[in-house]
Amino acid sequence: MVVDTALRLTRDHGLDGWTVRQLAHALGTWPNTIAHHVGDRDAVLDAVVQRVVALMPNPPADLGWQEWFRALLLPSRDIIAGYTGVARRLVRDGATVPAALPIMDRGIGLLADAGFGPRAPLAYAVLLNTSMLLIALDDDRKLAGRGRGEAAADLMAMAPPAGAGAGWEAMRPWLREWADDPDASRERLYRYTIESLLTGLEADRAAGAGR
Known part of the structure; x- marks a missing residue:
C-alpha cells in the first residue's frame, strides 16, 4: 500500500515532487508508520524505482x-x-x-x-x-x-551567424519540426x-x- 501510493504520487508529481508527510497524508497515517514499515524516504524511493524498473x-x-x-x-x-x-x-x-x-x-x-x-x-x-x-x-x-519546442523557436528567431552556410540551412527544417511537434x-x-x-x-x- 505504501509503495503503491508512492508510485502514484511519483506518476503525478515526479520522484522529488512529494514528501513523506504528503505520502502519509495520502495514506491516512503518520510518517513514523511509513518509516517503521518501509524505512526512510530513500528506502521508499528505492522501492518506487524497483516498481518502475519492473515494468520494463x-x-x-x-x-x-x-x-x-x-x-x-x-x-x-x-x-x-x-x-x-x-x-x-x-x-x-x-x-x-x-x-x-x-x-x-x-x-x-x-x-x-x-x-x-x-x-x-x-x-x-x-x-x-x-x-x-x-x-x-x-x-x-x-x-x-521549458518545453523542448521553445528552444527550437528561439533558435529559429535568431539571426544567422556571420558567414552562415549549408549547416544553418540544413538545420532549419529540423528546427521547424522540433518546434511544431516536440x-x-x-x-x-x-x-x-x-x-x-x-x-x-x-x-x-x-x-x-x-x-
Missing part, C-alpha cells in the same frame, strides 16, 4: 543482440518517462534494484555471446546510461517549465541515438572479433 520488458534471449536492445529500450522510454525523476536516479545510482538484475544478466550475456567479450558490460552501460540520460534531460526540461522530435532523437549506438557498437564488435 526483458525481451526473449533468442533475439539477436541488436534487436533485443531495441525491444528493451524503445518501449522503456515511455515507461520510465511516465515517472519523472526515475531516469536521473538510475543514472546517478546505477540500476541497483533487484528488478534490473535479470535484464542486466540477459543483456550482458547476449553481448558477450555476440563477441564483445570483456567489453560486454561496457557496451551495456553505454546503451542503458545514454537512454536514461536522454529521458532525464526531458524530465529536467519539464521540471524547469514530442515526435524527442522520440525521433531517442530512436536515432539508439540506432547510432547500435551501429557503433557493431563496428566495435566486428573490430574486436578480428583481433
Whole structure:
C-alpha cells in the first residue's frame, strides 16, 4: 500500500515532487508508520524505482543482440518517462534494484555471446546510461517549465551567424519540426541515438572479433 501510493504520487508529481508527510497524508497515517514499515524516504524511493524498473520488458534471449536492445529500450522510454525523476536516479545510482538484475544478466550475456567479450558490460552501460540520460534531460526540461519546442523557436528567431552556410540551412527544417511537434522530435532523437549506438557498437564488435 505504501509503495503503491508512492508510485502514484511519483506518476503525478515526479520522484522529488512529494514528501513523506504528503505520502502519509495520502495514506491516512503518520510518517513514523511509513518509516517503521518501509524505512526512510530513500528506502521508499528505492522501492518506487524497483516498481518502475519492473515494468520494463526483458525481451526473449533468442533475439539477436541488436534487436533485443531495441525491444528493451524503445518501449522503456515511455515507461520510465511516465515517472519523472526515475531516469536521473538510475543514472546517478546505477540500476541497483533487484528488478534490473535479470535484464542486466540477459543483456550482458547476449553481448558477450555476440563477441564483445570483456567489453560486454561496457557496451551495456553505454546503451542503458545514454537512454536514461536522454529521458532525464526531458524530465529536467519539464521540471524547469521549458518545453523542448521553445528552444527550437528561439533558435529559429535568431539571426544567422556571420558567414552562415549549408549547416544553418540544413538545420532549419529540423528546427521547424522540433518546434511544431516536440514530442515526435524527442522520440525521433531517442530512436536515432539508439540506432547510432547500435551501429557503433557493431563496428566495435566486428573490430574486436578480428583481433
